[in-house]
Amino acid sequence: AYFVRTWTLQAFYRLYLSDCHTAEQLSNLLASCRDACPPVESVATERCFYVQCSQQLSPEQQCQLHYLLGTDKTSSQLSASSESSSVEAAFHGAYRAEVGPRLSVTTAFSTNCVAICSGIGLAPPVQRVESSIVYRFVYNRLLSNWPDSVVHRRLTEFVHSDKLCDRMTQSVYPAPLTADSYRSELLRCPPQPVFEVDVCGRGREALAEVNATMGLSMDDWDLDYYTKLFAETIGRNPTSVECFDLAQSNSEHCRHWFFKGRLLNASTREPLLGNKYPHLMALVSSTLAESASNSVLAMCDNSSAIRxxxxxxxxxxxxxxxxxxxxxxxxxxxxxILTAETHNFPTAVAPFEGAATGAGGRIRDVHATGRGGYTIAGTAGYCVGDLDERFAVEGYAAGMARPRRVLLEASDGASDYGNKFGEPLIAGFCAHSATSFKAASVGNGGGIGALDDGLVAKRPAKPGDLVVKLGGPAYRIGVGGGAASSVGVQGEGGAAADELNFNAVQRGDAQMGGKLNRL
Known part of the structure; x- marks a missing residue:
């Protein structure tokens, strides 16, 4: 994110909760770990809570915090020390790893915790609560000729893999965070100052520089258009915030320019759709003239509506x-209200979060219809390649999830967001094909809502009106244009395409979405 909130850190608490995984989850984790490192005999986990406060908590407030983070059954297990630091036997070795959120962006978990703390009188002292998972792998030195260095290297690779760590939003902590290291991590990503882009003085060159440094993914047409807009029509320099906003709001991802572009036959230069349909949008909307007598909204708002x-x-x-x-x-x-949304690329990169934010975006489309709609229920569907992954490796781009993972995690993500927001997922579909979806996946979400008759039409904007954007922190999805979410998402090929791009997938915050919906 380009703009990061800062906090006052006067008190810092670190609390551990043992046994944060079920026996079945630990068994699956151990089996997966042994594939990478056979000498591992057991794995144990505990959850670590990092609590940032503006002042020291009183004993009574600390008891409230323990109760909140533990619950009746487990609050007694909260401890200020980690069980993973215990010393192993001489013939056993141990490896400790901790995976937690990147601290530059507040997580949905923290949003929810702080809201609850506020409700029970713990805020404003409690400003942020983040959660990490501590893993302790125990391996047998007698049953393997692997030296400790090899075992540690294999386990390090396993911990950094997508089986334990979401590289987009998580990182592996080299040691438990202290107040100093926590503060240093926050200061490592300070808020960037707003600055003017000297388009009036330097012209297109100044905008091109910002485009490259901020990764706005503007093409030549964008650069020419915005240079003329600010230098000649408006007569002032744009700010960095305006450039960032224009690149996002006016991107292919948000505006779908391609659907109103002229499609020509590459050989004859004749219209590909004939003279009747100048562009794809005209073809898609042509059915309205024949069969839409009950249509209230179509092709003009965030969702469609029927009478x-x-x-x-x-x-x-x-x-x-x-x-x-x-x-x-x-x-x-x-x-x-009827709405639908595909979230193919995000779901392929990070299935859980891709599907979750697909559900969140679709929910937003419902309550942004007219002058405010009501969410009722959602649907979800997934199309993937061959589920037998022995035959489904060829053709997949680096960083793309395999079919089985898409089905399991995307289904969880869509349900998770709906449950936390308060919208039930009531129906769906699933399809897999070794040919049709060989190297791609499709994530589709649908929604049903309601709209008051008196709120169907948006009021026209007037010169001088203020534009207000409401919402929580999010990753930079949709900056630029292209076949997937944006050019910035796809990289420039080669090593850039192989490395996961942080612009690709937003992170869902259903609690913040619920607040926005109620507002």
Whole structure:
């Protein structure tokens, strides 16, 4: 993220919770670990909580924090020391690893914890709560001729693999974080100052430099257009924030320019769709003229809507706070919102988060329809290649998840976001093919919502109106354009394409999405 929030750190607590995995999860983890390092005999885990406070907590507040992070059953197991530091027997060796979130962006877990702390009187002292997992691998020196250095190298590679660490949002901590190392990690990614881009003085060259350094993925047409817009039409320099926002909001990912582009036959230069349809959008929307007598919204908003019915409606007495619900005296006309979203590239890169943010984006589309819609339920579907991965390796790009992982983790991600937001996932589909989806996957989400008849049309914008963007921290998805989410996502080929790009996949924060929806 380009803009990182800073906090005042006066008190720092580190708490450990043992047995954070079930026996089945540990068994699966051990089996996976032994594939990489056979001498490993056992693996144990514990969860570590890092709590950042603006002041020291009183004994009573510490008890509240322990109760919150533990629960009735496990609060007694919270400890300020780690069990993974215990000394192993002479013929056994141990390897400790800790995987936690990158601290430059606040996680959804922290958002939820701080909100609960605020509700029970622990905020503002509690400003942030992050959680990591500590792994302790024990291996037998007698049953293997592997030296410790080889075992440690193999385990290091395993811990850094996608089996334990999401390289986009997590990192492997070399040692438990202390107040000093925690502060240093935060300061390593300071907020970047806003600056002007000297388009009026230096022209296109100044914008091209910012495009390269900030990774905006503007093409030649974008550079020419924005240079003329600011230098000649508006008559002032753009700020770095404006350039970043324009690159994102006006990208192919957000605007779908391709669908209104002219498609020509490469050989004859004749229109590919004939004279009747100048572009793909005209072809897609042509059905409306023939069969859309019940259409209320189509091809003009975040979602489509069809004519609904008059239904009894419950409304809060005071919408600004929690209050009594009362039945309105007369039934209200509510239309049915229908929406769908594909999240193919993000789901292939990081299945859980790709599917979760696909669900989040679709939910946002429902409540951003007209002047505010209501979410009801969601659907999900996945199409992948051959599930027998012995025959599904060829053709997959580096960093792309295999079919089995997509099905398992994407399904969990979509359900997880819906459950935390409060929208049930009620239906879906799954398909796999060794030919149709040989080296790609499709992640599709659908949604049903409702829209009041009086809120169908957005009010027109007027000169001087202020534009306000609401939401939580997110990764830079959709910057630029291209076949996937954006050019910036795909890299420039070679080593750049092989290395995971942090712009590829957003991270879901269903709690923040819920707050935005209620607002």
């Amino acid at each position: 609904g019915l008059r239904v009894p409606v419950l409304c809060p007495v005071d919408p600004a706070r929690g209050s009594e619900l009362r039945l309105l005296p007369d039934p209200q006309l509510r239309h049915v």
